[in-house]
Amino acid sequence: MRNYLFTAALLCGAIGTAQAAQLDMSGAINNRCSFGTVTSGIMTVNESDFSQFGTENIGAQRATVSVSYFGTPTLTISTPAGFSNAPDLTDAGTVSFAHLAVLGTADAAFENTDIGPSTDVTHQFTSGSSDTVQVGVTATGTNALPVGNYEMVTEATCI
Secondary structure (H helix, E strand, C coil), rough: HHHHHHHHHHHHHCCCCCCCCCCCCCCCCCCEEEEECCCCCCCEEEECEEEEEEECCCCCEEEEEEECCCCCCCCEEEECCCCCCCCCCCCCCEEEEEEEEEEECCCCCCCCCCCCCCCEEEECCCCCCCCEEEEEEEECCCCCCCCCCCECCCCCCCC
């Protein structure tokens, strides 16, 4: 009789079976970077050699930007092929460019290295959380560079 009552209770739903649900969660922590405000560089002419113009002369300064990062992202500096804006350089002859990329930390792979035009150089951050990137350039003509306004844009990316 007892089995009969138990079977009847199960059929009527008086005793239920346990229910379970698995609530999955997932996510990822990725490398990330953010740049601060850019301080524009200033190019000046080498007073003793008017064929040289850039950020390494007296009164000049490199362009700088702070970078904050998490993880081990890679910073890439992409140098331009030449000036983005300049007067006619025909009379200057061949103009060569020596770019410079410097990090505030001492472990930068490309620190104080002359970098050619249209070149990408990289540095992978392995520790810390912030740094300062400085870029500069020296343009040297076969002859004196002409009077006029000059511009150059170097790109920094970080992923």
